[in-house]
Amino acid sequence: MLVKMAEQNDSNKTTFKVKFLGDYHDIVIHWNDEYDHQQLKKQLFAQLESITGVPSQHVYSIYLRDPNVQGERPSYEYYYSILNLTNSHGYPNHLAKERFCDAISFAGFRFLLDYNVYFDSPPDVNLPNTCVIYRLIPEWMVPEGVCRYGFCQHRNTKSIFNKIQDLINNVELNAKIWSHVRPIQAMRQRRKIYRQFNVLQYFWLICDDVYSRFPNDTQRLIKCEPNLYLRTRG
Numbered sequence: 393m394l395v396k397m398a399e400q401n402d403s404n405k406t407t408f409k410v411k412f413l414g415d416y417h418d419i420v421i422h423w424n425d426e427y428d429h430q431q432l433k434k435q436l437f438a439q440l441e442s443i444t445g446v447p448s449q450h451v452y453s454i455y456l457r458d459p460n461v462q463g464e465r466p467s468y469e470y471y472y473s474i475l476n477l478t479n480s481h482g483y484p485n486h487l488a489k490e491r492f493c494d495a496i497s498f499a500g501f502r503f504l505l506d507y508n509v510y511f512d513s514p515p516d517v518n519l520p521n522t523c524v525i526y527r528l529i530p531e532w533m534v535p536e537g538v539c540r541y542g543f544c545q546h547r548n549t550k551s552i553f554n555k556i557q558d559l560i561n562n563v564e565l566n567a568k569i570w571s572h573v574r575p576i577q578a579m580r581q582r583r584k585i586y587r588q589f590n591v592l593q594y595f596w597l598i599c600d601d602v603y604s605r606f607p608n609d610t611q612r613l614i615k616c617e618p619n620l621y622l623r624t625r626g
Contacts, residue, residue: 406489408496410443411531412505413550417443423489432487437476443505444553446524450560451476452510455527459498471527499530506543509556509594511569511586521566522559522591547597556594565589 406421419439421432437448455471472495474487506527527543534540559565569589573582586592 406493406496408499408501408503410440410503410505410528412443413548413553419443421487421492429487433474433476436474436487440505440526444507444524445557446560448476450521450523452523452525455525456492456495457499457528457530457533459494495528499528500532502531503528504531504534504543504548505529506548507553507556509559509597511573511582511591511595521563521570522556522594524556524560544597552597559591559594565591 404423406423408419410417410419417439419436421435423432434448436454437451440446440451440454441448453476454474456474458472472491506529508525508527509522510525511522529540529543534543537545539545569585569591572585572589576582576585583592586595
């Protein structure tokens, strides 16, 4: 593994595999000195667009497991984000080769691609459309057929994701939702509108196993809408 990591760091390209909805795909990042940071990131976002079918402009960010932070708590502190600058108003966020390659090596060059779907983008961004955040989770961290925080086996299916694609690409519906939620700041009030449009269930998809791992009812209330998570046991 150390040899392969050194080869990747010294190479002009980094190659790794991503498993999405049961199929493996190769992703290749070319480290061209003539590319600026945005061009480097565009390679990653473009290849994920090809894999998932979700247009890059509706992807807010990608989270990659940080090998320097240990633990399995349900928190984004264990990931670092790669922002899609077309959606983030120019926040400084670079695809640094060394850090990226370290994360790829930590994962053994194999990831599961997980997603979260939102309409509530950060207030200073306010995307007027359903958006997606991806997480690249090391495959070895998720036992076959078992759910872990950050990856639910039961929602990562083609039938569910096809419905999410339809929602993201429905321009008219997104415009209607945006017109209703734009003046509202309170998250729980916005959720009532999502329920009225029958889309709330896509924003808080969570299975019983993951639901049970939250440390208390307060966290469950924050992280998911009651009675909307996917019961998959019992």
